[in-house]
Amino acid sequence: MTGTLRGAAAIVGVADAASPTGELDRFGRDLETAMVLEALDDAGLTLADVDGVCHSQSAMAFAEYLGVHPQYTDSTNTGGSSYEVHAEHAAGAIAAGLADVVVGVYAATPRSDRKQRRGGGRFTPNGPMPAAEWEWPYRLRMPMGPYALAASRHMYEFGTTPEQLAEIAVSTRKWAVLNPRARFSEEITVSDVLASPMQVAPLHLLDCCLVTDGAGAFVMTSAERAKTLRKPPVYVLGAATCHDHMIISQMPDLTTTPGAISGPAAFSMAEIKPDDVDILMGYDSFTITALLHLEDLGFCSKGEGGAFVEDGRTAPGGSLPMNTNGGGLSYTHPGAYGMFLIVEAVRQLRGECGPRQVEGAEVAVAHGSGMVLSCMSTLVLGTEATL
Amino acid sequence: MSERNVGPASPESGPFWEATRERRLVLQWCTACEEPIQYPRSFCPRCQASGSSLEWRDASGLGVVYAIVVEHKPEAMGEESPYAVALVDLEEGVRLMTNIVGPDALSATISTGVRVTWEPLEDGRNLPLFEVSAAKQV
Known part of the structure; x- marks a missing residue:
């Protein structure tokens, strides 16, 4: 182990409540x-x-x-x-x-x-549970409902189109075609997405992630010890998180996620800019989720995500390889998909990805999204060359 | 629509639900910063005032759609479809999730003006829903 907590932090305030009756008025x-x-x-x-x-x-x-x-x-x-x-x-x-x-x-x-x-x-x-009082009565279907609300607002504010959202599903599927373990491996078109059954408008079935079985794990150790182990180390260059809300009706702005805080903070710690990212593993529970990441992490300006994903920019051969395992949209999604972001980022940086390998990848970002656009956590990973 | 799944009132939001028995839409306000608080809390998350600084006031019941979706595949939930779920910004400055109901419900879009209407619940409370208002707002 390196480093120590000794003297690094201090407790500066305390409170407690108790009563001789054994009871308190507040609860x-x-x-x-x-x-x-x-x-x-x-x-x-x-x-x-x-x-x-x-x-x-x-x-x-x-x-x-x-x-x-x-x-x-x-x-x-x-x-x-x-x-x-x-x-x-x-x-x-x-x-x-x-x-x-x-x-x-x-x-x-x-x-x-x-x-x-x-x-x-x-x-x-x-x-x-505020959700039970303020949201459940209205039968917003979970989990797609809150994301559909965000998509509706993004379309209203920025003119984003269903076709542009569909581009994300199409590009992600192209990656899945290259992954033999992907749930779906046949290419799709924008028309296929728009023709798939409407779920919660404006989101279609193919705008939504899969429901599959899945599992994963990671092991982390000190940089010092990592050098002595079997595989090339993948280093944590930066990490940051931001929590915004728990339920969607408490989200201040449906078109800006807390990734707008966590992303820049993690990039700053890693001393990188969006241009330095070779692979973006951006949690794609829905097409709109991935689009919001692109904007909030600074790959394009707010409102320009729709135009950014056109022309296969995130597909194999595009300038920003995104969700190279086929993503939650086409590879696997058991419910809490974040582990797969990390696993794929590590494998890409080790050069283990076969037909879908992004050549020369040195920096990968695993950007997780929790609850309903509620908590974003950005992890910047790099090869030894990036240290 | 079939039975609503309405949770029990939290200690802080009791007055909201009691007022719905008279079909009154009320909001919790902080008198120290003159802002409404939604959802209701034991303190004002802006200025940390509590106790007598918090009071309940009638709301106008008017608002504007902030975001709206249409549920198309409710068979899994056993509901009629399609139906609209929206986030509505009330005039007072708070946002509520709701259903847009009435003949114009499915033509409502973001920025459509809406007003409160009520659906009776089995326990005597009423659930606030919204319908497109005759006087459209910007």
Whole structure:
């Protein structure tokens, strides 16, 4: 191991609540929020300073409630020791410059809950669920509905067309043709996409990712040890994350994802520009998802994604090879596709990809999208030559 | 349409749902920064005010479509189709997910003016939906 956490981070504010009666008046998000605000006040800070949130159930849901847009969240749950683990991880994140002010929180009121018969339908293990009140009644089909909303807005604001979205599916399929393990391996045309059944307008069936089985894993170690192992090391050059919202009705701007924050931050850490990227593995749950990545990561300007993907620019032989395994649209998509972005990026940088190998690839970006355009995480990977 | 899946009210949003029993659309406001809060919270995420700084006010029920989609394949959910799901920006400055209903529902587009209408729920609450308003907005 290299490096140490020793002296790199400090706890600057704390709060707790307890009562001789064993009961508290406040509960749930209200109590959690009160603790966070009190601890921040103890430190002379406010929510505006917070860029990291830890919560053992869902840091994303709690961050949305707080109204903050952190670049670091940790939802690790190890039971009663979760909060020490959060502190350990937060110290690491702060030491590495991933976050500056991290809050951790805990609140539970089992005694009052039992007495007042709270719980049951009101709270799930993940806490209160705004989606159940503010979205579920309207039968927006998941997961495509929120992406269709984003596509509708992108079309309205920038004149993006269904044909342009279809280009992404067509180019991605061309990569899948070169991948013997891809679920779909026959070329398609823009007309095929537009003729496929409408799902949630404006998205057609072929604008949507697959549902397949799938699995993957990675192993990471120090750069020092990596040199002693079997395969050529693929180095982490940069990494950054940004959380924006949990549910789509809380997304401030449906045409700009938090990738507009995570992308530039990761590129800056990696000391690269979009032009330096040889391969973009951009989470393609839907065609619109991939289009938003191209804009938010800076491969083109906001609103120009539609024109950018025309003429096969992201297809084999194009200037920006994107989703070279065939993507979530044509290779595989078991539900949470992010692992496959990393695996393909590594294999490309090792030169292991056979017919779909991008010659001379040195820098690859794995850009993951979580929930409903809610959390973007950008990983810049490079070969030894990029160090 | 068939039965709605409406979750229980959170502690913070109780007054919203109670008002729907009288078919009133109300919003939580922060009186310190004079801005509405959606969804309702125990504090104002802008200025961190809480307690008596938060109050409930009637909304006009008027808004504009911010984004809209049409559900074409609802057989998996057992619903009538097609139907429109939208995000509506209310005059007061908050955004709600909703269904656009009524005879003009499927011709509604982004920027179409809409107004609230109500669908009764089994428990006496009403669900706010929106219909295209006669007076179109920009």
